Amino acid sequence: MLNYNIRGENIEVTPAIRNYTENKIGKIEKYFEDEPNASAHVNLKTYSDHTAKVEVTVPLPHVVLRAEETTEDLYGSIDLVADKLERQIRKYKTKVNRKFRRQHVDELQPIDPDLWGGEEEHEEHSSKIVKTKRFNLKPMSPEEAVLQMEMLGHNFFIFRDAETDSKNIVYKRDDGDYGLIETDEE
Incomplete structure (x- = not known):
């Protein structure tokens, strides 16, 4: 109960x-x-x-x-x-x-x-999308993205890499460390 x-x-x-x-x-x-x-x-x-x-x-x-x-x-x-x-x-x-x-x-x-x-x-x-968010990707370093993610209390964060101008994702791994997914836009 x-x-x-x-x-x-x-x-x-x-x-x-x-x-x-x-x-x-x-x-x-x-x-x-x-x-x-x-x-x-x-x-x-x-x-x-x-x-x-x-x-x-x-x-x-x-x-x-x-x-x-x-x-x-x-x-x-x-x-x-x-x-x-x-x-x-x-x-x-x-x-x-x-x-x-x-x-x-x-x-x-x-x-x-x-x-x-x-x-x-x-x-x-059979899940469906019930909420949509739209935002601008700000240029930053992966380290800054991790800080933003932690401040928001999220387990991932999408950002635009300041050096390469590509869209990337940082995420919190189960072992407590962080991962970085880099994208190639063609």
Whole structure:
């Protein structure tokens, strides 16, 4: 069972908002075989331009789920965050299941298809683009791009190399180091 820590900034967390948030975020519990003893940290913020931001963090034993959304409707932001968290869980479970399957294939043992959740895998491939961002690529060095990526809290960053004028990508590797993808534009 998730324990909820719901905070409001520039907004009073009414019982209706609390119930709606707990019901929407609580839907992720169906993905857990054992009920997690975890806390869902929810921040609800409203701004002077009438937008509402919802941030949710759920630290679990092997993964931290985190999502945030800003829309003009508080309830809409809560819905979108709940959907993001659900996608993250399905993606994580698919990764774990693939690793489980690979281990069994390596050991040449048959696998029961029900164990590896083919349904989640199918859902992952039916993803759609729900948000588009457009921005100008600023010329910088790969080191500057890594700093920008870290400041934004992202795991990758696209930039224009100041020396070669090519579009490149820096990304954070699982081992904690960084990678650089250089492109050749023809």
